[in-house]
Each structure stands twice: as structure tokens, then as C-alpha cells.
Amino acid sequence: MAASRQLKVFRTAIGFHDAYVAAPSMKAALRAWGAERNLFATGAAEQVSEGAIVAEARARPGEVIRKRRGSLDENLAALAPAEPVSPKAKSKPAKTRNPPRPGRNALDDAEAALAAAERERDDELDEIAKAETALRKRRQAAETRHDTAIRAKARQRDAAAKRFDAAMSRWRDAV
Numbered sequence: 001m002a003a004s005r006q007l008k009v010f011r012t013a014i015g016f017h018d019a020y021v022a023a024p025s026m027k028a029a030l031r032a033w034g035a036e037r038n039l040f041a042t043g044a045a046e047q048v049s050e051g052a053i054v055a056e057a058r059a060r061p062g063e064v065i066r067k068r069r070g071s072l073d074e075n076l077a078a079l080a081p082a083e084p085v086s087p088k089a090k091s092k093p094a095k096t097r098n099p100p101r102p103g104r105n106a107l108d109d110a111e112a113a114l115a116a117a118e119r120e121r122d123d124e125l126d127e128i129a130k131a132e133t134a135l136r137k138r139r140q141a142a143e144t145r146h147d148t149a150i151r152a153k154a155r156q157r158d159a160a161a162k163r164f165d166a167a168m169s170r171w172r173d174a175v
Helices: 002-006 026-033 052-059 072-078 105-174
Strands: 008-014 017-023 045-048 065-068
Touching (some): 008 052, 017 052, 026 045, 052 065
Antiparallel strands (some): 008 045, 017 065
């Protein structure tokens, strides 16, 4: 019983029917009806508290209960009467032209320009990467060549230093 006291009964019109639902909140009622907008804010739904339908709705919480508004004859009478059409007056209704479909040219041009810019970037970055690889190889070759030449020159210097030291030694002995 405690749960039924928390439930409120809400009503909205659906076609020729009223849809009732017992729910704890307006949001829950909208969810039960499958409404995509707030029917309460527009006045299309309301909370009800009187009538036999309230007890029936509270007995089946969360379930949408549909009740016809008026009789079939009343509902049909509420429809606008069709105007009789005379055979002479039959004419084709004026065709309304739909506006032309928007062209994709600007979008296609923008997409092509974007693709071209991306290709240009990729090509330039590939070229730079190849140049970097070539420079790395050139640097390694230069380092190897210079290291070899420097070691050879260092050996020549060491040999010249030994000869000089030997010559100095001989000269000191002679002096």
C-alpha cells in the first residue's frame, strides 16, 4: 500500500483516446507514454486525482491505460465535413514545386582540396624523411672516413714523435 500512495496518475490525449498511467513522477509518465518532449510543459498532459480510472491506473502502475474519449459517432462528427466536388470543378491541384536539391559541388571541391593538401603534406614529409635518411648515411660515411684518416695521421704523428725523441736523445749525447 505504501507504494500506491507514492504513485500519481497522469493523463494525456492520444488521438481519440486518453492515456492514463500511474507513475511516481511526470518524467516516469512521459517515459511510459514514449513521449519525446515534455507534454506537461505544453499543457498536453496533466495530473488527475478523481474518477474510477485513477483506481484502475494505480492498480496497474507503469502500464498505459487507454480510454476512448466520446463515442465513435461523436469522434466522426468532430472531423471536418468533406466538401462535395462537382464534376466540372475537378481540376488538378496546383503542383507545388519542391525547392531544388542543394548541389554538392562546393562540398566536393572542398573535399578534393583537402585531399590534395593531405597528399602534398604526405609527399613533402616523405621527401624530407628520404633526405634525412640520406643525410644520416652521409654523416656515418663521413665519420668513418674521417675517423680512419685521423687514426692514420695519429699513427704518423706518433712515429714522427718517436723519431724526434730519438734524434733529440742522440743530439744531447753529442753535445
